[in-house]
């Protein structure tokens with residue numbers, strides 16, 4: 001695990017525009033707090049309900065007690081109704097399949113990996129996951145973090161829609177990435193670049209970049225011609241006055 005700590009002051013407020021009066025009511029009553037070791041049992045229960053992947057006990061211990069992780073819970077009536085868990089990784093320490101998320105020159109910066117995001121069934125589609133993500137993004141905007149990324153099953157349509165709505169884009173197709181019930185399932189890596197972050201350039205980016213440079217050169221052409229003409233006029237005027 002990295003040396004980063006997420007535990008700097010965090011703005012504990014949602015900034016997602018609620019969709020309906022019902023959502024306003026729910027949003028006003030929601031509190032956000034970090035997970036702690038007392039949440040172990042309920043977090044385990046919720047994750048077993050939400051995810052088809054089996055996590056070891058150590059994983060639940062980590063997300064409820066490791067202060068290097070950003071483990072934020074949404075609480076309604078004293079109960080956890082949603083949570084997001086993220087880890088800040090140094091660009092040089094990304095897993096093999098994620099190495100190309102940042103371009104070579106940005107591997108000195110960090111990228112945040114979303115380990116988990118879930119909302120209880122009865123509270124879905126009310127902006128809770130958006131609220132949690134928004135708090136994480138607010139926090140990352142204060143750090144030297146160039147990207148936020150995650151892995152997701154290609155069949156998890158609600159999650160795909162969710163991340164696309166929040167401007168994440170597919171970075172990579174991961175064939176047979178998951179093992180679920182003994183069967184291999186495909187995944188995607190989704191990425192959202194932050195704070196000027198970007199991935200390695202492909203042909204398209206190079207073309208775009210050189211076209212932009214060419215445009216700048218073209219735009220400065222009239223100014224250059226004007227400068228040259230001024231010089232000529234000045235030298236003619238100097239000859240005539242002699």
Ligand SMILES: CC(C)(COP(=O)(O)OP(=O)(O)OC[C@H]1O[C@@H](n2cnc3c(N)ncnc32)[C@H](O)[C@@H]1OP(=O)(O)O)[C@@H](O)C(=O)NCCC(=O)NCCS
Nearest residue numbers: 050117118119124125126127128129130158159161162165
């Ligand atoms: C994915 C998940 C976290 C979304 O949580 P949520 O609180 O319902 O999300 P929000 O209310 O903030 O949704 C925002 C947007 O996500 C998309 N979305 C969410 N659920 C969706 C669904 N069932 N079908 C299609 N789009 C959906 C929509 O674009 C939605 O915006 P809209 O309501 O204006 O159409 C939730 O469905 C969940 O917990 N799923 C199980 C766990 C999981 O798969 N987590 C992701 C692992 S990577």
